[in-house]
Each structure stands twice: as C-alpha cells, then as structure tokens.
Amino acid sequence: MQIRTTTTLVYGFAFPTQVIGKIEAALSSDQTVLSEALSAIPSTELARDTGPDGERSFRACLSGEVTISYEAVVDNGTRALLPSAARQHLWSELPADVLPYLLPSRFCPSDQFQRFALREFGQAEDGVARVMSIMEWINRHVDYVSGVSTAETDAAHTFTVRAGVCRDFTHLGITLCRALSIPSRAVSAYAVDLQPPDFHAVMEVFLNNRWWLVDPTRLAPIEGLARIVHGRDAADLAFLTTDKPCQLIRQNILAEAI
Template structure:
C-alpha cells in the first residue's frame, strides 16, 4: 500500500532550546520511501542521525521563537502481514543479540511485575502468535480508550489498575504482558491510516518466527496502513519531540491518506 503522510508541527520556544525530533519515516525493510521533504521555518542547522539496525531517523537542532516543522513523504509499505497465530516463539538462545534488550523490564513497561498474571492468564495457550493474539483480545476486552485518565508518567501498572488510557497506555501494558511471557516486544511510533482523530500513533512489535510483527493494541488502525517512525523499549525512546527546556505546542496537524498505486513511479 502506498501512503501519503504529512505532519505540520508549530512550537514556541522561549529561548535557544536543543531538541531531538523523530518524525521522518524509517528506512526499514518493510517500507520504501518514494519521496519526502522536511522543512523548518525559520531555517535551522540540523544534525541527522540514522540508526543502523532499525533505519529510524532523527534530527537534532537548536530552535528558538516560533518554529514550524513540516514533513511530507510518499511511502510504500508493501503488503504488511498481520500477526499469524502460528508464529513460533523462540528459545532465548535462538534470539539475535540485538533483540535481547526487548525481553527486559523498562520504565513504562515493568514486565517483571506482570509475570504471575501473564503466566496464569495466557500460558495455557499454545504457540507464540496465538498467545499474543490472546493478549490483544484481553486488552480489547478489559481496557477502555479514554482521553484524560493518563499522563506522561503513567506506567503499565497504572493502566492495569485504571483499565483505561490512550494508545501509549495500551502499548505499554501490551509490551509488559508480552515480555512477561518471555517474548521480545518493543514500542513503535507510527503514522496510521484511518486513525480518528489523526495523530502520531503508538503501537508495538513482537519478535516471533525470526521477524518482528507489528500489532495495534487499540485496534484503531490497520497495521497494513501504518508507516513506521521510531522504535524503542517504551514511549521514552520514541517521542516525536524531546526538548532541553519546556516548549509550547501551538499547532499540530497530521494527515495520512492512501495514494494511487502509480504514485511515485516517476520519482522512483
């Protein structure tokens, strides 16, 4: 599927402020960037970073005053497969070294606190993929998608108690339960088709059968309509903007639409 993505962010900075931004589509094997543009007004000197394994891209800059950041991309994400119930769970000795950190507890997903619950609730289900699908069913059945009940410091533990939250809360709890089942899981920020209202979306991936599978614990957007941005242990690693000092978001517009299949042929 080809997707046209636009993000326009306007921020106010009281003084020169160092920022790290992750809003560009990742150059990952499951998606091809056919064309893109990034503009910052007023102009700023950028330091560009590319992660060699995940293909995620970030830029660093010093910004001040009112700044508009605009990113647009045409991305082909091919035929992204939904998670298969038959996907096999690996023994830890089989896992690639770079996957191992995603077995461990993290700040917002303290999976060690969920070991007893996850083992009791899901370990009777055979197969790694089937277990994760059961976790997703559990989240859908027991959590309500509600704005305002969580904040930037809400952890998976809080969400488990409150049984409500937004996409990052669903993701943190899903990651915690998955790691408690001894399956690697990592957070993903993405642009998502059909998300209402349009926004940056937090989902997660699980490592089964020799590959990462993208899943949406909120069921608000189809995984085949997502454009991956960044990955990490939890939301602390995938924030679209991290600033040295406090700043004010003055406006934000995200648009994701399906592009014609012949789009980008000349550019390619």
C-alpha cells in the same frame, strides 16, 4: 500501499532550546520512502541522523515560534500480518539484538506481571495464541479514553485504571508479552484511517525469527502503517525531546492512502 504523510508542528520556545525530533519515516527493510521534505520556519539548520535499523531523527537549536514541517510518500509494500500460528523462541535461540526487548523498561515493568501473565495467558498453545489472548484481554478490560494518562503513565498504572490512549495500550501489551518471555517493542507510526489523526503507537512481537506488527487498540489497519521509529517504550519514541520546557501551539498529522 503507498501512503502520503503530512506533519506540521508549531512550538514556542521561550529560550534557545536543544531539540531532537523523530517524525521522519524510517528507511527500513519493509518500506521505501519515495519522496520527502523536512523543513523549519524560520529557516534553521537541522542535523539529520540515521540509526542502524533505518530510523531517523534530527537535531537543532530552536527559539521563538517555530514551525516544523514534514511531508513524505512512503511505499510500505504488503504488510505481513501476524500468522495464525508461530513459535515462541527460547532465550538461547534469540538474536543478540532482540534480547533487550525481553527486559523491563521505564514504562513497561514486565517483572511485576509475570505471575499474572502466566496465570492468564500461559496455557495458550504457541506464541501467536498467547499474543492474541493478551490483545483480547486488553480489548475487554481497557477503555480508550483521552485525558486519563500523562507522559509519566506506565503500564502498571494503566492496568490499575483500565483506561488510556494508544501509548498506554501499547505499553500494557508489551509488558504482558515480555512477562511471558515474548520479545516485544514499541513502534511509532503514521496510520491511515486513524481517527482523530495523530502519531500512532503500536507494538511488535518477535516470533518465528522475525518481528510482527500488532495494534493493541485495533484503531488502524496494520496494512496502513508507515513506520517512524521503534524502541523499548515511549521514552525511545518521542517525536520531540527538548532540554527546556516549550509550548505546543498546534499540530496537524495526516496519513492517507494514495
């Protein structure tokens, strides 16, 4: 599928502020960026970086009111959907770069959920069955509600209040998967048909020697995702990180199938 993304972020910076932005579509093996343009108004030098898996970011020093714009056309091919069955690997079988996604992280305290996860989902037959059992549990027990979580909310809080947004659903899904020794990581993406349009947080699980995209919220089709960046949790995915407080004036994020 070819996807057109349009992003406009308008921020106010009271003082010269160092920023790191992560809004560019990744140059990953499962998608191709056909065209793109990144700019800032007033005109500002943006230092652009590319990570080992094709994830990209920019750095800059911004002050005053700044508009950051990004447009791209991305071909994500034919997204591979989670199969009906797939084997869960032993730790000794996993590639070294996958091992960090077994461990607890800032927003995903998986070590606190091992007993619960084993009791609720441990009897499922294979890796996919366990993942789908977790997704079904989240769908039945957690409501999608804006305003009940903050940037500091972790999976343990979401498990308690049973409500949140895509970021919270993803953190809880990752936490429960890791508690069952299924490597899992967070992914930020542009999502076709997402309402209301915004950056979307989903997750990936590592089964059958590859990563598979999963959306715990069920709000957007996997086939319509354009990957931006992946990481342990939202701390690695923030679309704008700053060294001083700033004010969001407005934002517009749109992804549409061509």
